[in-house]
Amino acid sequence: MPKRVVFEGVKRSEELNLANIGHDTATYIISVMQIRMKDDGSVEKIDRPDSGQNFADRNFRFFPHTVTLAPNEVQAVKVQLIKSSELATGEYRSHLYFRAIRNSDPLGEKELQKDSGISVKLVPVFGMSIPVIIRVGENTSKVSFSDISFHLEKETDPVLKITFNRTGNMSVYGDVQIDHISLQGKVTRVGTIKGVAIYTPNALRHLQFELYKINGIDYHTGTLQITYNSSNDTKLSEAEINLN
Template identity: 45%
Template sequence: MINRILLIFIISVFGISYQCMAQGDLLVTPTRVMFEGNKQKETLNLVNTGNDTATYTISFLQYNMNEDGSFILLDKPGENQMFADPFLRIFPRRVTLAPGEPQAIMLQFRRKADMLPGEYRSHIYFRSEKNSNPLGMNNSIKDTTELQVQLVPIFGISIPVIIRSGEVNVSSELSDLKLESSNEGGQFLRLTINRTGNISLYGDLVIQFTPLQGKPLEIGVVKGVGVYTNINKRRIVVKLNSTTPLINGILNVKYQNASEKKKIVYTEAELKI
């Protein structure tokens, strides 16, 4: 008897700012989709970067965000949350890719007249199936009376899809800044991002230190920090890139958009040390 144990690995790209994401030999771009204004279509590009032919099924999942940035899988909308998948059409839903083969996935948004103002969100889930053996694997079984265990990893990637409808608004504020030291001798900064409004936040945190006599130094960056609509605050801990303890100066923290073209600062705060 053959007993196959399936190991499931899910990587959720909830606002990671990389332009592409690779996991389990699957490359996906873009890693975040936004429908607002008159936008109705998006093309997702997949590439099998592995050495074996692989099959992927595509579906939707729903998540809530905790204040520490972790996620909870949902089966129904929570308070102040609306799912996007009833308004989305995706095709094809299943693809088989040879090594190095690309595939375009079409995502279409169908706006409805009764949509409420605010933000609808779901996650597209790409799940890998093991439809073929890796190159060089022999299927023959020498002794069928023995229990054989084969570890078959099943990888998955999920990316957020956001629809913004009607009148939307959002504002943010940084609070609870606190500089702390680790047992290993490094320093890190704790802070809270506060959100108000009917849509989520998404951007980069940039931390600078300015000594009393000297120029500003960038000592920390966290890209792709999101605050979903089901929470009003997100607690962040940032390890600072400083070789010496920070004393006698000012820490400046900016929360800004993730665009590489034009930077817009949502909010900022300072901490004197």
């Protein structure tokens, strides 16, 4: 925590709390990786920036690079902005990757029995990345919705599809909330998705998800109100779809 770092204004440093929630001592290796976001929200690792994309790794540093934590232990990782005066107006983004290296002999693990001279042992490797974003200058980004559609899969599962359209010079990030408004005016929260990002240089992101099945909600009537709010509750975009 937190799950993203944004340097803008006078902010020059951030502390991340890294916690080991496992049952064994683990070593975490922290590195920098570059990521491209696709229109469906999935990501892939890249080595060179796309057109309109700027990497941030030359303008921040972090320490330590390796952390060993006992179960339930927490340590702070400090991220500092550097050489910011060299940056032109715009947004710069790279990702910190936290990879857990498990203890070679975890507690409570039984020795494998070998009956043919060959054994296979699968050990999961856990890792996660968080964006480090540097913003310079005025943020001109805006978001709108298009291609909103709703249908009932198998006649019972409510599914909503939305296309996010981003314009401007910086990424957007926020939470999506969907409310059902009945013909009588009753408002019921039927969907929430936290942490929806559209990174530069992407102009689009397609989102599809199931709404809640709630007794008394008739998805054949009324309206769905869709709101996209930033982390500080600023409304980025909103729209309504008529279900009648």
